[in-house]
Amino acid sequence: MSDEHGTIESHPLQGETYPPSPEFRDRANVNDPSVYLRAAEDPEAYWASEAEKLQWTKPFEEILDWSNPPFAKWFQDGELNVSANCLDRHVAAGLGDRVAIHFEGEPGDTRTITYAELTSEVKRAANMLTSLGVSAGDRVAIYMPMIPEAVIAMLAVARLGAAHSVVFGGFSAESLRARIDDARAELVITADGGYRKGRVSALKPTVDDALALHGGGSSVERVLVVKRTGNEIEMQAGRDLWWHDEIVTYDDQHQAQGFPAENPLFILYTSGTTGKPKGILHTSAGYLTQVSTTHRNVFDLKPDTDVYWCTADIGWITGHSYVVYGPLANGATQVIYEGTPETPDWGRWWSIIQKYGVTIFYTAPTAIRACMKVGRQVPEQYDLSSIRVLGSVGEPINPEAWRWYREVIGAGSAPIVDTWWQTETGAIMISALPGLTSLKPGSAQVPQPGIDVNVVDDAGNRVDRGQGGLLTIRRPWPSMVRTIWGDDQRFIDTYWAKFGDQYFAGDGARVDDDGDIWLLGRVDDVMNVSGHRLSTAEIESALVEHHAVAEAAVVGADDETTGQAVVAFVILKSQQTILTPEAAEQELKKHVAAQIGAIARPRQVFVVTELPKTRSGKIMRRLLKDAAEGKDIGDTTTLADTSVMQTISDRMRAEL
Ligand code: 6R9
Numbered sequence: 001m002s003d004e005h006g007t008i009e010s011h012p013l014q015g016e017t018y019p020p021s022p023e024f025r026d027r028a029n030v031n032d033p034s035v036y037l038r039a040a041e042d043p044e045a046y047w048a049s050e051a052e053k054l055q056w057t058k059p060f061e062e063i064l065d066w067s068n069p070p071f072a073k074w075f076q077d078g079e080l081n082v083s084a085n086c087l088d089r090h091v092a093a094g095l096g097d098r099v100a101i102h103f104e105g106e107p108g109d110t111r112t113i114t115y116a117e118l119t120s121e122v123k124r125a126a127n128m129l130t131s132l133g134v135s136a137g138d139r140v141a142i143y144m145p146m147i148p149e150a151v152i153a154m155l156a157v158a159r160l161g162a163a164h165s166v167v168f169g170g171f172s173a174e175s176l177r178a179r180i181d182d183a184r185a186e187l188v189i190t191a192d193g194g195y196r197k198g199r200v201s202a203l204k205p206t207v208d209d210a211l212a213l214h215g216g217g218s219s220v221e222r223v224l225v226v227k228r229t230g231n232e233i234e235m236q237a238g239r240d241l242w243w244h245d246e247i248v249t250y251d252d253q254h255q256a257q258g259f260p261a262e263n264p265l266f267i268l269y270t271s272g273t274t275g276k277p278k279g280i281l282h283t284s285a286g287y288l289t290q291v292s293t294t295h296r297n298v299f300d301l302k303p304d305t306d307v308y309w310c311t312a313d314i315g316w317i318t319g320h321s322y323v324v325y326g327p328l329a330n331g332a333t334q335v336i337y338e339g340t341p342e343t344p345d346w347g348r349w350w351s352i353i354q355k356y357g358v359t360i361f362y363t364a365p366t367a368i369r370a371c372m373k374v375g376r377q378v379p380e381q382y383d384l385s386s387i388r389v390l391g392s393v394g395e396p397i398n399p400e401a402w403r404w405y406r407e408v409i410g411a412g413s414a415p416i417v418d419t420w421w422q423t424e425t426g427a428i429m430i431s432a433l434p435g436l437t438s439l440k441p442g443s444a445q446v447p448q449p450g451i452d453v454n455v456v457d458d459a460g461n462r463v464d465r466g467q468g469g470l471l472t473i474r475r476p477w478p479s480m481v482r483t484i485w486g487d488d489q490r491f492i493d494t495y496w497a498k499f500g501d502q503y504f505a506g507d508g509a510r511v512d513d514d515g516d517i518w519l520l521g522r523v524d525d526v527m528n529v530s531g532h533r534l535s536t537a538e539i540e541s542a543l544v545e546h547h548a549v550a551e552a553a554v555v556g557a558d559d560e561t562t563g564q565a566v567v568a569f570v571i572l573k574s575q576q577t578i579l580t581p582e583a584a585e586q587e588l589k590k591h592v593a594a595q596i597g598a599i600a601r602p603r604q605v606f607v608v609t610e611l612p613k614t615r616s617g618k619i620m621r622r623l624l625k626d627a628a629e630g631k632d633i634g635d636t637t638t639l640a641d642t643s644v645m646q647t648i649s650d651r652m653r654a655e656l
Contacts, residue, residue, distance in 0.1 A: 016399075018406075019438040020415060024388075028435020030297050039449035046450040047074070047478050051289040054329070055089045056080045057258025060285070064476065070496045070503070071483065072476035074286030079258035082265055082284050083126075083159035086328035087119040088256060099333045102307070102356050103148050106195035106339025113148055115331070118155075121148075123254035125156035128246050132222055134187060136161030136259060139267065141185040141220075142314075143167045143176060143203055145194020146338045149226045149243065150314050153189045154266075154324055158284075159256055163264040165279070168315025169194060169201070171597040173209035175277075177218070179269050180210065182279055183485060184219040189243075193229035198343050200229040208234060261285035267485045268317055270423040271535035272494060273506075273524045279485030280317075280423045286478030288329055290427035294448060295326030298417050298431045299360045299389050307386070309335035309353070310362040316532065317423040318393055321479075322362060326427070341367060346374045350382035350409075361409065362391035364531040368401045369561050376408045384409055389434055390416045394531020395563045396519045402441035420444040420519055422505060423533075424495070426479030429453060430517055445516045451477055455509045455517065460499040468510040470523065472502035525621065527556030527564045534600050536621065539566060542595035543588060548572050548579040553611050553619045554602070557628035565603035567628040568592075569648070572607055581607040604628070606651065610644045612636070620645075627652045 025031050039046035044063040051060065051074075060078025090098070096116030103111040113121075134140060140157045142164050144150040150166075157164040165183045167176050180188065188211075193202040204225055211218050225235070226243040235242070262283045269277040295301060301308065308327055312318035327334050335356050341349045349371075353361065371379065390410045397405070397418050406416055415434035421427060429451050430444040437445055447453040452474040455463050463469040473480075480503070484491040498504045508520035522528060525536040536554040543552035551571040556564035570588060572579060579587055585605045593601040612620045615638070626633055627649045636645045 017438040017440050018415070020435055021413065024415065025435045028433075029300050029302075030433045031435040033436055035449045036446075043450040043452070043475060047286075047289060050293045050450075051075055051078075051285060051478070053292070054080060054085050054285065054288060060261060066476055069501070070476075070492060071488075072286075072480055073262050074289075074476075074478045075261040078261045078285060080261065080285055080288075081159060081256040081258050082288055082325070083122060083155045084256035085288060086155060086325065087115065087122055090115045090331045091119050093331075095331055098304075098331065100328065101148055101151070102333070102335045104335065104337045104352055104355075105147070106198070106337075106343055111148060118148075118152070120252035121152050122155045122159060123252045124247050124250045125152050126159045126254045127250035129156055129160060129162075129187070131250070132187060132224070132241075134160055134162050136263070138162040138187075139165055139183040139185045141165050141167060141176075141180050141183065141188045143169060143171075143188060143190045143207060144226065144314070145169055145191055145196075145201070145203065145228060146313055146336060147191065147194065147226070147228055148336065149191070149228075151324055151328075151336070154314070154320075155328075158265055159254070161257070161259040161263055163266050165267040165269070166315055166320070167269070168313060168597070168599075169203055170315070170599050172594055173206050173213060174595050175597055176206060177210040177213045178277070179279075180218060180220060182269075182277075183267050186219055187222045187224065188220055189224045189226070191226040191228040192233050193231050195229065195339055196343075197340050200231050202229075202231055202233070204233040208236070259284060262482070264482075266320065268320060268423055270317075271526055271533040271538055273526060273535060273537060275535065275537040275541040277538070278487075278490065278494070281482045281485050282426050282479065283482050286480070287426050288325060290477065290479035291321045291326035292329040294428040294431075295322060295332075296330055297433055297448070298419060298428050299362070299391060300434050301327075301330055301332055301360065303331040303333070306332065306359045307335065307356050308332045308360040308362075309337075309356075309358045310391075311337065311341075311349070311364070311367065312362075312393075317421075317426070318362075321427055341371070346371065346378045347381060350379045350384060353384055353387065354382045357386040359386050360389045360391070361387055362393065364394040365392055365397040365401055366394065366530040366562050368392070368397070368405050372401060372404050373561065376404070379408050385411060387411065387414050390414045392416060392418045393421070395528050396442065396444075396521070399441035415439060416441075418442075418444045420507075420517075424481040424505075425473075425477070426481065427477075429473065429477070430519075440516055443512070443516045443518045447517075453517065454502070455511045456499070456502070460502060463511065465511050465513050465515060468508060468520065471505045471507045471509040471517075471519070472499055473505065474502050527554075527566065529556065529559075529564050529566060529599065530562045532599055534566065538596065539568065539592055539600055539602070542592050542600070543568060543570055545595065546588060546591050548576045548584070549588070550574070551611060553621060553624055555621050555625040555628055557603075557625055559603065566592075566600060567624075568602040568605045569608050569611060569624055570605060571609065571611065604655075606648075608648055608651075610641065610647075612645045612648070613640050614638050615640045624648070
């Protein structure tokens, strides 16, 4: 693999493996290795048999239509209701008394919601949304904290055949507005606020600000507000309604209608290599099939005894697929926690695991590393013996964090499934199956049954074992992104243009001698900060929007806790008097957070007089990245001005 894809070394720990214990293997949902062969021989038949586990109002006959690649259609002549599959179906099967959600608010308030109760609430909400004018084909924006109403809102929208666009509560008014406009949402569901780090984090005022931007006039007609924190907010007459005032006027009778398998289920925006976020479109039946299958297989879910907890926020794909749709389609009992792991102290997560007897725990490496830093003496104060499966997602988990996770949280015995997937893939694509796979710390390991993952060279040919290359997916899979909302051409250009017949994921990877896959990070201008994707272009354009900034370059520099951190290099306008170089760092950090959201706040902002550019004028971000990581600056001979990098590099070394 070439330099631009990063250096690939053989991992020294490649030999370290952990086979499943015989007891685990014997009881595992998947313990017959022939599943891989069966699925590889006829992937469509495999996925059809998985899809048949759902409840269809009209059974499908056609499995896959790939006559117009890259636009896939799965089970397209079938019809179902996604929400009824997550709710009514379980109640009808006599499981209404099973707990669906153990909710734990950050201040310590709790709610226990059974499947029967959740179904009633969603039906009521569906009636409310209907009378507010929501129907099949519409889009509803959801901007909420992690409270049960967020899940209820998503399922109510889905129940009506409309599509939701959940926007992470940490995003700014600008970001929210851009997403509302792109999806042309007519309704926004929000809350007065949520609790974060012991404080009220207001949400409704951000919605007000978003809707007031660009002179007001947006597609939004109504704003529905859940009361969570009781902070003072303004309610605009004729536009804003309190959820609790409205919902009591509707009853909990609602017959779910079946919708075509390819009916849009949701749009979720994610960063790409250019500044404009991409509206990733997912549809109904294929998505639900793959999220439920992978949730059952990868986590070895036993719905009648397990207590599952995924710490992801519903604002991200992990929250969509493995808090809402996968677990609920499988009738799981799960924990939903509103707040942050350090509130009121770093024992919070472990106390929740102890309290609810959590058996399956799914989180991100960045969180594990943060907990490692605090020290094992914290989790050791709690009884975590209920844990039997651990999951990881969002970025490669370094072997040191893997071992700590297994030893300290998993009692030295819980299998860890390292799950590779993306907003675009909708569901887990690469992961161990805990009853079958001998685990290898640091490697995501094997494609899921029925999934055709490859590591290829620049020409699209599979690389040999021991080699690195680019990660691609050859055959369409049920939960695959259907398009970029409103921009089919960008969908083609972004994912398919490079190889023609293979989906290009944007990640580098290596296959080891056993055929296991090791992910090596993004190969494009996308960063991974705390498991969240941010684009360098998006942050750069936010920076140059500041009146004092002439030019900006942003890189993701390796960071011990967050995986990568945003580091910005800016050139100030020569004539400007708004900012002194000394004041620039704080001001520009604040500016980026206000423009995009706190998640994009740079770790450092360096004011420089020049940026390293090639003779054709391209910024050499790779050199800046090396400088930001304190590394030696390699070959600079392609730079227009070779002294620039020396100056920057000397500065960085002085600061580090
Ligand atoms: C689910 C999610 C996707 C990008 C992806 C890759 C990175 C996710 C990973 C992983 C190594 C894993 N990524 N899981 N890298 N090992 N287990 O995170 O979706 O936010 O769209 O990010 O995250 O780079 O391309 P999304």
